[in-house]
Amino acid sequence: MAADQRELREAPESTTVVVIGAGPAGLTVATLLRRCGIDCVVLERRSREYVAQRQRAGIVESRAVRMFASWGLADLVLGGPPHDGILEFRVDGESHLVDDRDGSEGPGARLCPQQVLVQKLTAACLADGGDLRHEAADVSLHDLTGDRPTVRYRSADGTLHTITCDFVAGCDGDHGVTRTAVPDGVLTAHTHDHGIGWLTVLADAPPPAHPLLAVSSQGFAAHFPRGPHSSRYYLQCPPDDHPDAWPDDRVWDALRTRLADPALVAGPITDRETFRLRSLVHDPMRYGRLFLVGDAAHIVSPMGGKGMNLALYDADLFVRAVRDHVRDQDDTGLRTYSQRCLRRVWNDQEFSHWLTRTVHDAGDDTDSGPFLRQLARSRLDRLFTSPTAAQAFAELMTGLDPA
Structure with missing residues (x-):
């Protein structure tokens, strides 16, 4: 050769x-x-x-x-x-600020x-x-x-x-x-399918003052900073949804409703995709x-x-x-x-x-039902009112090291 x-x-x-x-x-x-x-x-x-x-x-x-x-x-x-x-939970439009620092x-x-x-x-x-x-x-x-x-x-x-x-x-x-x-x-x-879909959106839009998780009867939504002038958003959706089912107007309408922020500033969407939580x-x-x-x-x-x-x-x-x-x-x-x-x-x-179960079950109860919805709401109430529950949450958010 x-x-x-x-x-x-x-x-x-x-x-x-x-x-x-x-x-x-x-x-x-x-x-x-x-x-x-x-x-x-x-x-x-x-x-x-x-x-x-x-x-x-x-x-x-x-x-x-x-x-x-x-x-x-x-x-x-x-x-x-x-x-x-500081992490913000917004439940049916009512804001609750949770300190996720564990004091260490x-x-x-x-x-x-x-x-x-x-x-x-x-x-x-x-x-x-x-x-x-x-x-x-x-x-x-x-x-x-x-x-x-x-x-x-x-x-x-x-x-x-x-x-x-x-x-x-x-x-x-x-x-x-x-x-x-x-x-x-x-x-x-070991696998687990949560039966939940998310639309994730990256946009050139103002970030929130604090990472935000929102619970509402329309479904879960979240707003996170991704830089001084960009944001990442999440919207609960059917697990088999396609990104094309979410044009810009629908995305911003859903975010304003679920985040309970009618004045939410929109911006150019640079990326969007849907995925199953697993x-x-x-x-x-x-x-x-x-x-x-x-x-x-x-x-x-x-x-x-x-x-x-x-x-x-x-x-x-x-x-x-x-x-x-x-x-x-x-x-x-x-x-x-x-x-x-x-x-x-x-x-x-x-x-x-x-x-995952708490913020999704506490909102739209189409899948979870009213019993699990009330359990999830009780967990959130305990997080917002009990210093002991808040401390345990902060330790896990900070990164509790069991090793």
Whole structure:
């Protein structure tokens, strides 16, 4: 075969950790590894520009801020203003302000959109000599139960690459390749469909004074800041709704009604999509030398803002385990990684489920019925009137650490 017809292959490489995925989880893993002086390669199938603009979560909770601070990274990677600790519940138009700070010392939550965190983590990782490779196609994992796994991929120019490593960090989300590399029957998937749909809308419109959750007989709605001049809105809708069913006028009419704000300022809608609220946990979060991190292992209902934050905690535990292995030949963190992560995951799943059911059952009772509606209203009343209930809520919102 002529030389120009052969498939181009680079000589095999070697590193300590191959990180699959360059979202918040993968970049946190890579940045913390570099802080420890541990070499790694990050593979991401999307372009750097796409990943840097992808908008999802918006609040880094107190526990995660303190985690970054413990690595000396909080000021470097967290953009946006501090969260003032106030969350507004608006029930049938009546406002209730709840303080979600738990009273512990140390920095509080930060209003930091995902794209800002990704951009700053990217810069920090590269500044520390990180190796980020975007547009990596056809990623495949091999020999995960051996001493030296192999990762193969094709770069943007079509060249095939092979990397051997000690560990693989699967940070490529729910639909990535890493979890599918685990043989059938190894992982147990715990799933739950909440039977609820959301329309999520991103708009160039003024943010609220405080993150806002609204309960009404027309259904749930929410309004969150996503920057000084942009907002993210959520509207409860049938689980099988299509975004096209929600033209601009219908979106703004529904928001003004459910948020009990007839003067709500509209703005250009830059993105809209519908999705079903669901929860998913894979157990264990490890297979051989593959460690699942973030959405590759678990999906949490958006209520409570736990999804990205759980990914950050997984990343921290994984890096500390690898550091202990490399520096001290101590494998305790590696052996207990899944157990420690899952204890935290289930704790946050329970809180997210509680909050999801409360704000949805308390409003439109078409599905839940009047009995569950009254139970949910009682839970809200207790939150608004009982200091003990408010303190428990604040601990969970802040990020109660059961580990």
